[in-house]
């Protein structure tokens with residue numbers, strides 16, 4: 001014991017003598033808001049408006065480009081000759097990171113105060129950058145509509161309500177009774193009846209797929225996928241497509257994902273990390289992953305971890321927090337092979353759009369652009385060799401939900417664009433891509449309801465499921 005202490009003492013002393021004094025952060029708050037108040041507000045103002053130091057919310061960065069690396073460098077190295085102290089010896093990397101997220105959040109929020117976004121009323125004309133449209137209500141009277149899928153040949157649409165009901169829409173009207181005998185779901189927190197999708201050959205096989213929070217023992221739950229057919233208003237012929245081993249189910253109502261995406265005989269779906277962030281890195285667990293199975297649930301022989309001892313063979317990618325948007329970028333739209341794209345909710349800061357690659361690790365919680373909800377750091381790093389970086393990250397978060405690529409003919413100038421819905425910010429965003437890069441973003445409208453789903457209908461129009469009140473709208477182009 002004594003000798004260990006002595007080694008520690010001499011090691012610490014030696015490092016200090018060499019100028020590597022450990023940061024004195026231990027006595028400081030971890031929460032970025034409190035840190036700011038304690039260390040920065042005296043010069044930069046209580047609301048970052050400036051004083052002896054410059055404003056940190058005006059979007060003007062005096063001595064650099066204002067990116068995250070610049071802010072972090074300013075905090076650690078300062079500019080003592082100009083009155084900005086260096087905090088590198090006081091603050092550890094995690095706290096510097098959290099302060100950076102906090103300042104970014106404040107800058108964007110302040111800028112938004114001076115920006116006007118379309119908040120269309122029913123049938124009001126919205127003029128956006130390249131396309132005018134009206135927002136038309138198609139179906140009303142829904143309770144948290146989560147997902148929509150369209151049947152071929154004018155067969156109507158199916159909509160999930162999170163509380164556990166599957167609703168049919170025929171000729172623009174909601175069928176009064178929900179489909180009977182659909183699977184029992186755990187409708188709690190973010191869980192419930194989530195995604196619905198009809199099989200690409202639905203016309204010949206009638207399969208409808210559902211993803212939902214499935215109950216395990218002792219109040220646990222995990223995302224599961226089944227398929228079945230609907231006849232006479234009832235759910236029949238149910239087959240299990242995916243259920244995780246029951247002992248891996250978890251308590252809590254957070255982070256179930258999910259969407260259902262078909263591609264050439266395969267089915268992709270996500271499971272959020274269920275609030276257990278470290279599970280996202282553990283490939284013996286189903287949560288925090290995007291999975292790939294055959295359409296009948298069999299495990300594809302070329303999945304990345306089929307030969308890894310202990311790994312769950314359905315895993316396609318891992319290190320995810322809570323992916324609630326998955327979409328296929330069809331061949332042609334992106335120029336090459338079809339690509340799988342996914343969005344995921346960040347914590348406070350760090351919502352992500354990712355291009356999904358086989359077997360890849362998307363980094364949560366080892367790296368992130370966000371911090372914990374209470375302002376403390378999750379990680380000091382935003383990227384690391386061997387971990388995938390997002391194509392886009394949003395700080396502050398928009399609470400990113402569903403996505404869809406537009407490949408139709410009704411809005412020719414939107415072809416190839418990615419449409420992104422958001423819950424918290426209630427935005428519909430249009431992202432313009434060049435290759436695999438996002439070159440610009442436009443907020444088409446904001447503030448008319450949390451957007452759970454974005455999809456393209458058989459009529460080539462964009463549809464969205466909104467909350468509060470629960471309804472489905474579509475964007476009707478106006479010349």
Ligand code: HEC
Pocket residue numbers: 036039040041042043044052053054055056060061062063064071074075079082083084085087099
């Ligand atoms: C003693 C006063 C003082 C304190 C305390 C202080 N700053 Fe500064 N800070 C300054 C001054 C003065 C500048 C402007 C230097 C210049 O560009 O002339 C500055 C500049 C900056 C910049 C660059 C701004 C730009 O426009 O490029 C950042 C970022 C920054 N401070 C962050 C912080 C943070 C975060 C803290 C707390 C951890 C902090 N500062 C604490 C005085 C202070």
